[in-house]
Amino acid sequence: MENDKAIEAISDIRSMMERSSKFISLSGLTGVFAGIFALAGAAAAYFYSAKSFGTDAVYANLQPDQKKDVLIFYGVDAFLVLTLSVGFGIWLSFRKSKKTGQSVLDKTAIQLLVNLAIPLLTGGIFCIALISQGILGLVAPAMLIFYGLSLINASKFTIGDTRYLGYIEVFLGLTSCFFMGYGLLFWAVGFGFFHIAYGLFMYYIYEK
Amino acid sequence: MSALFVNDSLDFTRLKELLDVTDGNLASHIRALEEAGYVFVNKQYIGRKPNTSYTLTRLGRKAFQEHIQVLEKIIKNL
Numbered sequence: 001m002e003n004d005k006a007i008e009a010i011s012d013i014r015s016m017m018e019r020s021s022k023f024i025s026l027s028g029l030t031g032v033f034a035g036i037f038a039l040a041g042a043a044a045a046y047f048y049s050a051k052s053f054g055t056d057a058v059y060a061n062l063q064p065d066q067k068k069d070v071l072i073f074y075g076v077d078a079f080l081v082l083t084l085s086v087g088f089g090i091w092l093s094f095r096k097s098k099k100t101g102q103s104v105l106d107k108t109a110i111q112l113l114v115n116l117a118i119p120l121l122t123g124g125i126f127c128i129a130l131i132s133q134g135i136l137g138l139v140a141p142a143m144l145i146f147y148g149l150s151l152i153n154a155s156k157f158t159i160g161d162t163r164y165l166g167y168i169e170v171f172l173g174l175t176s177c178f179f180m181g182y183g184l185l186f187w188a189v190g191f192g193f194f195h196i197a198y199g200l201f202m203y204y205i206y207e208k
Numbered sequence: 209m210s211a212l213f214v215n216d217s218l219d220f221t222r223l224k225e226l227l228d229v230t231d232g233n234l235a236s237h238i239r240a241l242e243e244a245g246y247v248f249v250n251k252q253y254i255g256r257k258p259n260t261s262y263t264l265t266r267l268g269r270k271a272f273q274e275h276i277q278v279l280e281k282i283i284k285n286l
Contacts, residue, residue: 002282003282003283006283017210017214019226020211020215020226
């Protein structure tokens, strides 16, 4: 059956091309969990703000020690969301790697991480700079924008169309620049809603 | 060939990892490809350790592309 052999050959070729150049153990569920953590974090931040000084308060008008408390809370909040998301991501990838046969320490995994890290670190430092200068309104937009750019940059080193999620995050980030005061909302939509939506999409297409 | 097609170059260890074959098996296949003029062998030292990496030649790239085209043609003429 020459036809079947040809199909198998092409499929083998394609599979080898992928596993030699991309990290194929990335799971869509990573996005789902990250989205859930992000929504939880956003909700926590919202209720904390509402309880502490009302949702209409402006950061600049707070007392210095109130400002410090807010920063600490938001900082720990964001840190937890990030750590849990990354932690679960690693664990899920490890689980999937049993099926793909590609080690999580594969060269492609490192390639992926490096390319993710460059815009992400840049964004992180940029946000710290913004906070240190008191320009808090642009922090949420900046996080979305840099995260989106890092996704676009890293997309060719993994499966799925993370590039498109990247475009969405950049778009959300840019849009939120024009709606000061709604940073948390955009953050929740970008890091929460779209991650869950995209994660589920990727999971059903590639893993089900 | 598939792996070399989408990577600038790959070294022996990486190829062995990807293909899951023995040293001897891999070495003889690479030799065949090299003799056909499809693969360029680059022997160098990383510090003190010898390291051999492989790249597809232009001829190899063309041959591989033609191979894929032939396969696709077979499939299309279902």
